[in-house]
Amino acid sequence: MATNSPLNRKDQEDGMRRQGRLPPGQSLTQKFPVLHYGPIPVFEESRWNFRLWGSIEKEICLTWPEFQQLPRTVVDMDLHCVTRWSKFDTSWEGVSLRTLIDTGLLDLKPETCFVIQHAENDFSANLPLEVALAENFLLATHYNGQPLTPEHGFPLRGVVGAIPGRKDLKDVYFWKGAKWLRSLEFSTTDRKGFWEMAGYHNDADIWKEERIA
Ligand SMILES: Nc1nc2c(c(=O)[nH]1)N[C@H]1C(S)=C(S)[C@@H](COP(=O)(O)O)O[C@H]1N2
Numbered sequence: 689m690a691t692n693s694p695l696n697r698k699d700q701e702d703g704m705r706r707q708g709r710l711p712p713g714q715s716l717t718q719k720f721p722v723l724h725y726g727p728i729p730v731f732e733e734s735r736w737n738f739r740l741w742g743s744i745e746k747e748i749c750l751t752w753p754e755f756q757q758l759p760r761t762v763v764d765m766d767l768h769c770v771t772r773w774s775k776f777d778t779s780w781e782g783v784s785l786r787t788l789i790d791t792g793l794l795d796l797k798p799e800t801c802f803v804i805q806h807a808e809n810d811f812s813a814n815l816p817l818e819v820a821l822a823e824n825f826l827l828a829t830h831y832n833g834q835p836l837t838p839e840h841g842f843p844l845r846g847v848v849g850a851i852p853g854r855k856d857l858k859d860v861y862f863w864k865g866a867k868w869l870r871s872l873e874f875s876t877t878d879r880k881g882f883w884e885m886a887g888y889h890n891d892a893d894i895w896k897e898e899r900i901a
Pocket residue numbers: 720721722723724725726769770807808811839840841862863864865866867868883
């Protein structure tokens with residue numbers, strides 16, 4: 689039987705529930721839904737840059753060729769959307785904030801507590817610094833071994849998901865990963881992002897079902 693058949697969907701979902709990987713109120717999808725507000729931006733390399741700014745010692749601005757030179761990490765995660773679909777065993781490749789710190793590019797001021805992702809078309813998403821620094825947050829350029837597609841955030845997106853077996857990490861809904869990412873703002877104070885201002889829960893813990901505020 690094909691692994692994607694609807695009959696298998698329920699079996700796979702039951703398996704994930706038994707493994708403790710299906711958060712409350714979620715159901716397994718075998719597709720990869722596309723979800724965002726507004727149009728898909730067109731990538732123009734000559735106009736694209738990626739900035740690190742705010743509460744850091746030195747602001748950084750990278751071109752796309754420069755960003756692609758950074759050391760990349762592969763992270764396998766389960767994605768959980770607040771609209772109740774969960775996609776399991778997705779593989780992402782990109783740059784972790786830990787790598788930016790270790791390579792000396794990112795030098796945080798000690799009072800920094802929050803990270804705000806800024807994307808094309810004024811989309812934004814906020815995270816506590818410790819969540820953004822954890823292994824389940826990535827500045828992703830690749831999905832399942834291929835460059836991102838335009839609808840999933842090409843050339844760069846934030847991704848946040850649950851790493852199976854890592855109950856020590858905080859897991860938040862997928863909206864906290866901004867597609868078409870253009871900058872990271874480091875801040876001493878929290879500021880709500882696009883969906884958080886629209887009424888989604890600021891903390892967004894998938895295990896506590898923090899969906900709306
Ligand atoms: N730029 C941008 N990023 C965004 C969004 C958006 O509206 N704009 N929506 C978020 C939401 S609600 C979800 S569930 C995921 C969906 O990512 P996908 O389309 O790759 O599945 O993107 C998140 N990132």
